[in-house]
Amino acid sequence: MNPMRIPAVPLERAEDRAPINVFVVSPNSSLRQELQDKLGLPRWNVIQAGSGAGALGQLRKHGGDDAVLLLDPMLPDLEPGEFNRMVTDRYPHTQVLLLNSHTGQLLAGSASPTPVSTGLLDAVNRSGPIRSGLFPVPPSEGEGLCTMPEGVVQMHGMIGKSEQMQRAYATIRMVAVRDTTVLITGESGTGKDLAAQEIHRLSPRRKQPLVVVNCAAIPETLLESELFGYTKGSFTGAVQSRIGRIHAAHGGTLFLDEIGDMPLSLQSKILRFLEQGEVQRLGGNDNFKVDVRVIAATNCDLKKLVAEQRFREDLYYRIAVFPIHLPPLRDRIGDLEELAVAFAAKYIPGVLLGRDALQILEQHPWQGNVRELRNAIERATILVGSGREIKPEHIVL
Numbered sequence: 001m002n003p004m005r006i007p008a009v010p011l012e013r014a015e016d017r018a019p020i021n022v023f024v025v026s027p028n029s030s031l032r033q034e035l036q037d038k039l040g041l042p043r044w045n046v047i048q049a050g051s052g053a054g055a056l057g058q059l060r061k062h063g064g065d066d067a068v069l070l071l072d073p074m075l076p077d078l079e080p081g082e083f084n085r086m087v088t089d090r091y092p093h094t095q096v097l098l099l100n101s102h103t104g105q106l107l108a109g110s111a112s113p114t115p116v117s118t119g120l121l122d123a124v125n126r127s128g129p130i131r132s133g134l135f136p137v138p139p140s141e142g143e144g145l146c147t148m149p150e151g152v153v154q155m156h157g158m159i160g161k162s163e164q165m166q167r168a169y170a171t172i173r174m175v176a177v178r179d180t181t182v183l184i185t186g187e188s189g190t191g192k193d194l195a196a197q198e199i200h201r202l203s204p205r206r207k208q209p210l211v212v213v214n215c216a217a218i219p220e221t222l223l224e225s226e227l228f229g230y231t232k233g234s235f236t237g238a239v240q241s242r243i244g245r246i247h248a249a250h251g252g253t254l255f256l257d258e259i260g261d262m263p264l265s266l267q268s269k270i271l272r273f274l275e276q277g278e279v280q281r282l283g284g285n286d287n288f289k290v291d292v293r294v295i296a297a298t299n300c301d302l303k304k305l306v307a308e309q310r311f312r313e314d315l316y317y318r319i320a321v322f323p324i325h326l327p328p329l330r331d332r333i334g335d336l337e338e339l340a341v342a343f344a345a346k347y348i349p350g351v352l353l354g355r356d357a358l359q360i361l362e363q364h365p366w367q368g369n370v371r372e373l374r375n376a377i378e379r380a381t382i383l384v385g386s387g388r389e390i391k392p393e394h395i396v397l
Contacts, residue, residue: 018045019043019044020067021047021062021063022044022045022046022047022068023047023055023062024046024070025049025070025071026050026071026099027072027074029050031072032048032050036048047062051075052075052086056087059087059090059091059094066093067091067093067094068097069096070097070099071084071096071097071099076177157194158194158198159338159339160335160338161334161338164327165327165332168195168324168325172199172202172324173202175322176198176199176200181274181293181295181296181319181321182196182296182321182322182323183296183320183321184196184296184298184324185325185326186325186326187299187328187369188368188369188371189329189368189369189371190326190327190369191369192257193212193257196210196212196253196255196257196295199253199295200252200293200295205251208249208251208252210249210255211245211252211253213245213255213256213257215256215259215260216257216258216261217258223262224266225242226245227244227245227246228246228269228279228281228282229242229282231283241281241284242281246279247279247288247290250292255295255296256296256297256319258297259319260302260305261298264311264312268312271315273290274315274319277289277290294319302320303316328366329366329370329372330365333362336362337358339373339374341353344377347378348381351389352389354391354392356391357394361373364397376396376397377390380394380395380396
């Protein structure tokens with residue numbers, strides 16, 4: 001996140017002046033309410049907003065002159081840097097301060113060095129962490145997106161603090177709340193399936209099914225019936241009617257993994273489903289309306305496949321509405337230690353990764369990416385036996 005420009009605005013006023021407007025912007029209603037309880041009249045007039053768009057509406061309504069905006073970076077609709085630029089351009093006398101999404105307290109370095117109201121800063125930071133300041137996701141879904149104390153964004157199930165992964169996390173967060181079709185690209189083993197899971201987990205559809213179809217794993221002769229379903233007697237062995245996986249994803253998300261391997265003969269039917277939101281079972285005449293959000297993934301160069309006439313151009317543009325690219329491990333080698341330690345702890349809690357072993361791992365090209373690293377660490381934890389440290393002799397590549 002780019003450093004935010006904070007205007008030098010003195011906020012201290014005489015006691016008989018009108019209260020200062022303090023805009024609390026966060027998707028977490030509990031965090032907003034607890035901050036309002038900490039602040040409040042007569043000194044501060046707290047105005048809540050749950051999104052970037054909502055905050056801009058409140059600023060238009062109440063005015064932004066000599067105001068303070070406490071910003072939780074986990075906006076559901078706008079990237080925080082973009083939102084800050086919009087506020088600064090339209091309301092240059094509004095001071096923006098970043099909140100830690102875990103604690104509700106001000107992030108280090110976000111407060112202005114100019115004489116801001118120490119009373120406001122003390123009020124925000126007093127009484128320890130906000131009790132319910134975690135980014136809201138359903139308890140049954142586990143942790144979702146969160147902001148580390150130093151401002152580093154992480155996601156449940158995904159590991160890496162590198163700049164490339166931070167960009168990917170931010171992109172995932174922005175698109176998750178919409179119904180936009182997403183195309184995730186990247187080499188095999190980069191975690192495209194995890195990215196798809198996170199998009200679904202953070203989306204309004206998270207309580208509905210996430211249905212996964214690996215287009216490369218299902219034989220071409222079976223893929224159509226798996227996707228669209230079939231009626232009784234439509235082919236030999238169809239002893240009863242069955243809905244397809246697209247229909248099974250109704251209300252939720254359909255993840256078409258390895259879509260580059262989908263047969264040309266089936267691509268036109270997928271395109272029709274995407275355009276019309278309807279499916280027709282094999283052997284049937286009825287069309288069924290389905291409400292499905294589609295995420296596709298591939299390790300292929302789809303543009304090259306289009307040029308070779310192995311992938312429909314119209315389907316490519318239909319699924320590539322919002323592309324997300326996951327970098328190979330060799331391009332984010334700084335994340336390797338964190339990944340290796342996490343994998344090792346999964347197999348043997350408390351095991352140590354020796355410095356010499358780490359150096360061997362860092363020098364490897366990792367053509368298989370994170371999946372290859374995970375397998376290497378699993379082998380190492382087997383070879384370490386009853387030992388408590390992974391050493392170079394345990395690394396088999």
